[in-house]
Amino acid sequence: MIYLQLILSFLQVGLFSFGGGYASIALIEEQVVSTHHWLSLQEFNDLVTISQMTPGPVALNSATFVGTKIAGLSGAITATLACILPSCIIVGLISYFYFKYKNLSIIQTILKALRPAVIALIACAGLLIISSSFFPDGSTFKLTSLINFCLALFLLRKYKWNPILVMVISGLCEVGFYYIL
Amino acid sequence: MRRKDVLFKLFYSTFYLSTFTFGGGYVIVTLMKQKFVDELHWIEEDEMLDLVAIAQSAPGPIAINGAISVGYKIAGIPGAGIAVLGCALPPLIILSIISFFYQMFIENLLIQLLLSGMQAGVGALIASVVIDMVIGMDKSLLSYAILIGAFIANYFFDINVAYIILFCILLGIILSKRRKKT
Numbered sequence: 542m543i544y545l546q547l548i549l550s551f552l553q554v555g556l557f558s559f560g561g562g563y564a565s566i567a568l569i570e571e572q573v574v575s576t577h578h579w580l581s582l583q584e585f586n587d588l589v590t591i592s593q594m595t596p597g598p599v600a601l602n603s604a605t606f607v608g609t610k611i612a613g614l615s616g617a618i619t620a621t622l623a624c625i626l627p628s629c630i631i632v633g634l635i636s637y638f639y640f641k642y643k644n645l646s647i648i649q650t651i652l653k654a655l656r657p658a659v660i661a662l663i664a665c666a667g668l669l670i671i672s673s674s675f676f677p678d679g680s681t682f683k684l685t686s687l688i689n690f691c692l693a694l695f696l697l698r699k700y701k702w703n704p705i706l707v708m709v710i711s712g713l714c715e716v717g718f719y720y721i722l
Numbered sequence: 723m724r725r726k727d728v729l730f731k732l733f734y735s736t737f738y739l740s741t742f743t744f745g746g747g748y749v750i751v752t753l754m755k756q757k758f759v760d761e762l763h764w765i766e767e768d769e770m771l772d773l774v775a776i777a778q779s780a781p782g783p784i785a786i787n788g789a790i791s792v793g794y795k796i797a798g799i800p801g802a803g804i805a806v807l808g809c810a811l812p813p814l815i816i817l818s819i820i821s822f823f824y825q826m827f828i829e830n831l832l833i834q835l836l837l838s839g840m841q842a843g844v845g846a847l848i849a850s851v852v853i854d855m856v857i858g859m860d861k862s863l864l865s866y867a868i869l870i871g872a873f874i875a876n877y878f879f880d881i882n883v884a885y886i887i888l889f890c891i892l893l894g895i896i897l898s899k900r901r902k903k904t
Binding site: 555556557558565587590591593594595596597598599600601602605606609610614617618621624625627628629631632633635636637639640643646647650651652653654655656657658659660661662663664665666667668670671673674675677685686687689690691692693694697698704705707708709710711712713714715716718719 | 748781799806814855856872895
């Protein structure tokens with residue numbers, strides 16, 4: 542029974558969360574805290590913090606966290622699968638039609654109008670990350686972040702280093718700054 | 723490359739990217755672009771932007787949606803399945819381990835420092851990819867107008883991504899109708 546509830550809840554999370562990340566947090570909270578009381582509000586806030594600190598989408602992290610808590614590993618797997626299922630169907634269908642019809646001239650024109658907007662949206666997401674990294678509490682400027690940012694940008698553009706290596710270096714630099722300064 | 727090798731490489735790539743991607747869907751999409759467009763040349767730059775648009779406008783996590791559309795492009799339905807598996811396994815594994823001692827994890831100073839440094843690195847990565855994409859963009863007045871308009875709408879007015887994408891689709895339809903008339 543608990544599995545069925547998990548499936549229904551996380552199907553909804555997967556199906557109704559548009560725009561990714563922060564937009565889905567409210568939806569998950571409603572399912573997990575308000576409707577089913579699987580987590581307390583405090584636990585949910587911890588979960589959001591963990592999600593920001595670990596890789597992976599908030600929705601999947603929540604699915605695993607909640608699933609583990611109420612039904613162990615099989616609960617985690619069930620909730621994750623339920624959360625992914627709507628994406629598989631919807632994105633699978635859109636991709637199918639995209640590759641089938643993308644050479645039509647009307648689709649070409651639409652895609653041409655869409656591409657600059659996608660670049661702008663990626664830029665917005667980047668700016669949000671940069672500003673929360675430069676101003677972690679909203680007002681005080683964090684100099685080490687600026688140094689890290691410039692160093693990372695330099696390594697990426699000038700030497701074309703592997704992005705994941707550059708990210709790890711940025712993390713280690715921050716640890717270094719803390720113990721040196 | 724043999725089909726089995728392609729599938730294996732696809733799984734390995736999405737698994738690896740998903741393991742090291744902190745900070746949400748746009749970061750993994752950026753990394754996928756670096757991997758599949760710039761490094762492996764499996765996808766064209768323009769096509770990748772279209773796939774990002776699909777990942778964004780559909781419901782569900784952007785990382786998962788991106789894996790599905792990229793996987794589908796590279797190796798059809800099996801490709802999509804493999805890519806989703808690679809993308810979903812790392813959070814499943816990491817979170818099920820962390821959920822046992824998460825309090826300790828949240829309060830660990832070393833982890834906090836590492837993550838805050840990585841955030842600055844992620845910002846630099848996205849900035850770098852955006853620079854590349856603007857350089858490679860179609861150089862028409864309309865493209866620049868859409869770029870700036872979409873940026874202002876999302877960043878300053880907080881308009882939902884889904885509406886911005888819908889608006890561009892409508893704009894594209896109108897433009898192609900007008901082109902047919904002339």
